[in-house]
Amino acid sequence: MFWDKPVETMEEEALRELQLRLLNETLAKAAGAPFYRDLPVREVKSLEDFRAVPFTKKQDLRENFPYGFLRTDLSEAVRLHSSSGTTGNPTVVFHTMDDLEKWTDQVARCLYMVGVRKEDVFQNTMGYGLFTGGLGFQYGAEKLGALTIPIGPGNSRRQIWFMQTFGTTVVHILPSYALRLYSVFEEMGLDPKKDTKLRIFIIGSEPHSEELRRQIEELYGVKAYNSYGLSEMCGPGVGFECPYQDGIHIWEDRYIVEVIDPETGETVPDGEEGELVLTTLQKEAMPLLRYRTGDLTSVIPGRCRCGRVHKRVARIKGRADDMLIINGVNLFPIQIEKTIMKIPGVGKNYLIEIKTENFMDKLYVKVEVDREIFAGTLSGLTELQNRITEELKGEILVTPTVQLVEPGSLPVWEGKAKRVQDMRNK
């Protein structure tokens, strides 16, 4: 059950002591990076003192591109990963050999926690290359001893062929792609429950709702676990759900977890929503102090039933910049997803469109109908349409125009789903 028993079963006090020691080591190391050279705090007596250290923002990474955060000699760095920037410089993250080994170990720890073993066949449908989802899991699954297939994204029929031919048991997949892949199974006349050996799905890289996870579990007859990571920390392996599927454990021997009010920067109490802030504790090439992830979540109070003390955060609600403001009302796309996905008759894809009409914001939700549940009557369809409208109204306090569309007619994505199209006049 434990990949690294001493660390995973550490008691609260020992874990905090370990964090304090590692934090002071990190503060000393970070001074080697140009960006942290003039840091006001060099040593802390307690984790609370640490709050005197200013936040590091994504913008800082961009502005200090490319080497402003590198603290080792370039010759020590063995890998870089980079996230594509839509504006300005990309963010670049460097790794020493030790960083890669620790990252690999973290991913193996996550996989082992949910029951992946050396006998498993692991198919990784995430992108390889600069994106961390591919290589991160490749090394982690290999370290654990699983036969690991670096198939990468796309080509659904080939994915299915590999699953069937090599008896794939574990898949790492984008949640939106998992649903799309299922329709390809259907088109091929296959039922993944009967025609594959799939048992575990690792889903991540996109915010998704509990309802979507349950749908994936039902369609494939698997357990699906939520994986959390970001390339600035390393990539996947930062946090993971345990078998209880009740929040994401962040590995606290590797990171300090804080949740802050994004407006004031003040720490919010456990259970309250805010922005996740992480500090690396064992990074060599590029330590990051109080890094604002942009991800909105909350710390789940209390100890997990699995026994691990490592803090749990709630499923990521989205990024602070995912928030939509429609005629002055704030809402997150994931609220729409979780509402529609539990309504019978709703299919596997949806799209949110926002337009300006008569100087007002207008919210459109396009929903694919479920081909299997269609009973053939117009009244059944209008009932479905009304139900979606009413339930959305209750959840988001905005009245949407719900449009039912044919299955397979909405756009699909090679990578992460882009389910919001904001066409408002700016």
Added chain:
Amino acid sequence: MTYHLSIFMENRPGKLERITKILADHAVNIRAISLASAGEFGVAKFLVDNGETAYNALKEQNITVSKRRILIILLSDEPGAMHGLLQVLAENEINLEDCYGFVIDRGNQAALVIEAEKYPQAEGVLREKGYKLLSDEELRSL
């Protein structure tokens, strides 16, 4: 059982044409069609000579289609025929969920397609009153 094919469709140009192309490609003959719309989307019902072939072909093309049970009642193509039939149905409290007609032989014979709530009962009442119902085989050989 006699049925027609009920298809979910977005109300956009080319959508209906996509269906008729699939049917034509599979040599399926359309006997009658009815459309009902609720703005952005609607339901098209196709009565065809070979329901099974059509259904499978549409399914294969990922069309959202389902089979709906119907009764096809033969009427003489003359004033009052339709009224007589509706009277019988009303007297027996049989609700129509959908209904459309087509002419088989101008001035001589027409057919009315109905989706009713209570099938065996509707069928029994109509036969008792002397109405002739079109069977699958007859539909195929029209």
